[in-house]
Amino acid sequence: MQLDVLATPGHLISLAARGFARLSEARLKPLGFGVGHLPVLIALQDGRADTQRDLARFAKVEQPPMAQMLARMERDGLISRTRDTADGRSCHIALTELSKARLPEACVVLFEGNREALIDFTDEESDLFIRLLTRLILNLDRIVTRGATE
Template sequence: MARALDREYSAALMRASRGIKTASAEALRALGVHIGQNFLLDQLWQQDGLTTGELARRLEVEVPTITRMTQRMEAAGLVTRGRDETDKRVVRIELTPQGEALRDQVPAALDAVAARSLQGLSDEECRQLIGLLERVAGNLRA
């Protein structure tokens, strides 16, 4: 049977997670980006012209997920999808000028959400929280 503390922890973590996700979605929406698309943009900012397969591997999702995401992003003007010059079966994803222009704005918006979520905590408390969350993540990976 679960301890009361286990349930209290789970409930608090869920509230925090939901709050961060909601605030992040709102911040990204103001930039014309849907939650999750920021991860794909980040990969393209590091290396433009990746294939759908490469993006799927890097983001640890299935190719159809990348296909749907890039279709939406193309409709929004953030990326283009085109066939590879040497292998027409391969689709490459490239940033548009609009997608490239978000390179500084998306991280800044997410940093603002993080700062808001940590408001009132000292640097030491932030380090402690990060360390504890890393331990929780490690427990779940084990």
């Protein structure tokens, strides 16, 4: 029996992720956001992180790409930075009023896109799909973390 590499979960999830990214980018662009901004915006809004290091960890990206994204977001008026008085090398990052005003609409268009993508799924299938993806992500994180410590 020959296995079809293009029918593996990894490949199919990659295709789905790219499709969601294209959909989200198209819908977020008029609001001045990119799909990569979302983890940063949500973390800042919810108070889960407020430094570059913590945002990189939250978004699961390396520091250099996070630094580049934050520089672009600051340039575009989406975030502001203030120096940490206790540690002059560190900055606290916050949403600007512009981001705060646009973020609710961004969430609406993203939820709408997700609903459209899952239109043929029952509520039970959608819930199961989300639970399975969450477990898969935890498994992958565990594998990658274990591999980094070996």
